[in-house]
Every structure is written in structure tokens, then in C-alpha cells.
Amino acid sequence: MSFQPTHPIAYGRQHITEADVQAVVATLHSDYLTQGPKVGEFEEKFAAYIGAKYAVAVSNGTAALHLCALALGVQPGQRIITTPITFAASANCVRYCGGEVHFADIDPATALIDLKAVRQLLESHPEGYFQGLIPVDFAGLPVNMEEARKLADEFGLWIIEDSCHAPGGFFTDSQGREQRCGNGQFADLAIFSFHPVKHIATGEGGMITTNREDLYQELLKLRTHGITKDPAQMTRNDGGWYMEMQELGYNYRMPDMLCALGISQLSRAEEGITRRRALAARYDAAFANMPTVRPLVGAPGHAYHLYVVQVADRKGLYDYLRTKEIYAQVHYIPVHTMPYYQGLGWKLGDFPLAEEYYAHCLSIPLFPSLTDEEQEYVISCIQAFLSEAGK
Numbered sequence: 001m002s003f004q005p006t007h008p009i010a011y012g013r014q015h016i017t018e019a020d021v022q023a024v025v026a027t028l029h030s031d032y033l034t035q036g037p038k039v040g041e042f043e044e045k046f047a048a049y050i051g052a053k054y055a056v057a058v059s060n061g062t063a064a065l066h067l068c069a070l071a072l073g074v075q076p077g078q079r080i081i082t083t084p085i086t087f088a089a090s091a092n093c094v095r096y097c098g099g100e101v102h103f104a105d106i107d108p109a110t111a112l113i114d115l116k117a118v119r120q121l122l123e124s125h126p127e128g129y130f131q132g133l134i135p136v137d138f139a140g141l142p143v144n145m146e147e148a149r150k151l152a153d154e155f156g157l158w159i160i161e162d163s164c165h166a167p168g169g170f171f172t173d174s175q176g177r178e179q180r181c182g183n184g185q186f187a188d189l190a191i192f193s194f195h196p197v198k199h200i201a202t203g204e205g206g207m208i209t210t211n212r213e214d215l216y217q218e219l220l221k222l223r224t225h226g227i228t229k230d231p232a233q234m235t236r237n238d239g240g241w242y243m244e245m246q247e248l249g250y251n252y253r254m255p256d257m258l259c260a261l262g263i264s265q266l267s268r269a270e271e272g273i274t275r276r277r278a279l280a281a282r283y284d285a286a287f288a289n290m291p292t293v294r295p296l297v298g299a300p301g302h303a304y305h306l307y308v309v310q311v312a313d314r315k316g317l318y319d320y321l322r323t324k325e326i327y328a329q330v331h332y333i334p335v336h337t338m339p340y341y342q343g344l345g346w347k348l349g350d351f352p353l354a355e356e357y358y359a360h361c362l363s364i365p366l367f368p369s370l371t372d373e374e375q376e377y378v379i380s381c382i383q384a385f386l387s388e389a390g391k
């Protein structure tokens with residue numbers, strides 16, 4: 001193997017260009033550091049990209065989830081269903097509001113929440129027992145939201161689509177139309193994150209998309225302390241300075257300079273997905289010749305946030321790759337196995353398919369600036385491990 005990496009190759013990383021830097025610098029020289037013109041511009045452009053009517057920029061993806069749960073009225077006594085294979089934040093937003101988190105097991109081929117398992121769960125409880133569903137477009141593979149909506153309507157649930165992994169991803173609906181993740185056609189609300197490993201990176205940042213004007217108005221208020229400055233919404237008006245705090249909100253605003261970075265990153269989003277898909281296709285081709293490496297299934301609308309393989313000796317491969325300067329990662333440790341959720345009564349063995357997936361999964365490097373040479377190196381290291389280990 002001739003190629004040697006000069007720096008560790010992580011499973012994901014941001015790509016910052018000189019144009020990105022200039023966009024931030026220009027904002028630093030402007031009149032606004034926080035709520036300036038870049039916030040609205042980013043929201044408009046993001047909504048257009050996703051195909052949703054409204055977008056609300058917030059401080060991060062977790063804040064986005066929290067605001068969604070608040071806007072949908074989650075409260076103690078309510079029960080919400082999500083997947084065990086996600087980042088804990090997808091579930092935690094329910095806990096912030098005092099609601100109960102329930103899980104449905106995954107489809108092992110995709111690692112997405114299995115809508116058949118959700119139906120079983122719904123059917124095994126009295127009507128009205130559950131209030132909401134939080135599906136996750138895990139790894140960038142879109143959940144079939146048309147089916148999720150049908151199920152949700154049948155049982156009176158709202159839907160928050162956690163699309164952190166899938167801006168620009170789409171599934172094909174029953175009419176043959178491409179439906180972008182978070183476009184608001186099916187889910188009540190969808191959320192995105194701009195954490196550095198995500199498709200669009202601003203350091204911290206998040207976005208909520210929706211087609212529902214009522215929720216949009218509520219989110220705008222909750223994002224900034226529950227305060228409105230809109231005279232049409234106020235109960236009185238003492239003068240030009242007057243604003244009203246009408247409910248308990250938060251400071252979950254995304255600053256102007258980060259929105260400027262987001263706008264600049266968004267302009268390269270399609271380019272990034274194209275590169276991610278090309279890299280994924282090269283991995284697919286390489287692993288087609290390695291029967292002991294089982295990638296998750298692909299799809300034309302896959303946004304490829306992650307490229308996940310499943311192998312017999314996952315820990316062995318993880319440790320071996322570390323010695324080769326390749327920092328793979330595991331997505332995810334099932335949420336219900338976390339000590340916090342075990343403290344709420346969930347047990348090992350509750351979701352066997354998620355636990356089996358966790359025992360074997362590994363996310364290998366996939367990000368737009370990964371070079372062909374680096375990818376070849378990753379593939380050859382995996383091959384070397386498998387032949388050394390005789391696996």
C-alpha cells in the first residue's frame with residue numbers, strides 16, 4: 001500500500017471554502033451579528049431547497065427538536081414513538097417536555113424505524129394512547145413519509161421528521177413523484193442540523209421546516225422567549241417600544257454570521273450530495289466483492305450522510321482502522337440501552353433487531369472532500385483486516 005494519510009481520516013468532516021470564510025467576514029463587518037438579514041435569507045433559500053413553505057433557523061438541531069415538541073404541545077402523560085437507532089436528541093425532545101418516549105424496532109435491511117412495528121405497537125394499545133411519531137431519515141435514507149402519514153392519520157398522531165441526515169434526500173411516492181425530506185407534504189414538522197459532520201455545516205445551527213402556518217407562527221415566538229412584536233398578535237400596544245411575552249419561550253436563535261455561512265454552504269449542497277453518492281457507489285462496488293462486508297441498502301434518493309457497513313468483528317475492524325489513522329464511528333448505540341433510558345424502564349433485549357444491528361455496524365469515511373485516493377486506502381485497509389483476520 002503506497003498511499004499513507006498525512007492526517008487522520010474521520011467518518012465525516014466539514015468542507016469550508018474561501019467563499020464560506022468571506023461570507024462570514026462580510027457579516028462581521030455588517031451591522032448585525034445576530035438577528036440580521038442573513039437569517040431570513042437563509043430560511044428562504046433553505047425552504048426553497050427543501051421544497052417546504054416555511055423554515056425557521058434555530059441554534060442547533062436539538063433546539064429544533066425541542067421547539068417542535070413544544071409547538072405540538074407535548075406534555076406529561078403523552079406518549080411519543082421513535083426509533084432506537086438515532087442520536088439521543090430525537091428522543092430527548094419528548095423528555096424535555098415531560099412526555100414518555102416509546103420505541104419501535106428497526107427494519108434490519110435499512111436500519112430505519114419499521115412502520116410495520118409501529119403499526120403493531122399502535123394496534124396493541126387503546127385508541128389515543130400515543131400522540132406522535134418521530135421517524136428519522138437515518139444515514140440519509142429517507143423514510144417513506146407517505147406511508148408514515150397514512151399510519152399517523154389512522155391513529156391520530158402528529159409527525160416530526162428528523163431529517164438531520166438527509167437534506168436534499170428524497171423518496172418516490174405512490175404517484176411516482178420525488179418527495180424531498182422535510183418538504184412538509186407529509187410530516188407536520190421536520191428538523192435539520194448544521195453540526196460540522198452534517199451536509200451543511202455552520203458549527204452550531206439548525207432548521208425547522210413546515211407547511212403549516214399555525215406551527216410556523218408558534219415556532220417564531222418560541223424561538224425568541226415567547227415574545228411577539230407583531231401588533232396584530234398583541235393584546236395591547238403601549239407604543240413603539242412595546243413587545244409582548246405571551247408564553248414561556250427560549251433563546252434558540254441562530255446568529256446572522258452563521259446563517260451567512262449556511263447560505264454559502266447551501267449553494268454547494270447539491271454538489272456535495274452528488275459527490276457523496278459517487279463515493280457510496282464506489283464503496284458498493286468494492287464491497288460487492290467482499291461477502292463478509294454487508295452495507296445497508298441504498299436508494300436513488302439516499303442523501304448519504306453516513307456509509308454504514310456491518311461486519312462480524314466490528315470492534316476488531318474499528319480498532320484496526322484506528323491503527324491506520326482511519327477514525328470510523330458507530331451510529332448508533334441504541335437509545336433505549338443508554339443508562340438514562342434504562343432508568344426509565346427500558347431493558348437490553350427490548351429491541352433485538354436494533355441491538356443486533358448495533359453489534360455489527362460501523363460508519364466508514366464519507367464526506368465530499370474525501371479524495372478517491374483516500375477512499376481506496378480505506379477500502380484496502382478493510383480488505384487487509386478481513387484477510388488478516390481470516391474473516
Ligand SMILES: *Cc1c(COP(=O)(O)O)cnc(C)c1O
Nearest residue numbers: 060061062087089164193194195
Ligand atoms: C445531529 C443530529 C441531531 C442533533 O443536532 P445538533 O445540531 O447536534 O443538536 C438530532 N438528530 C439526529 C439524527 C442527528 O444526527
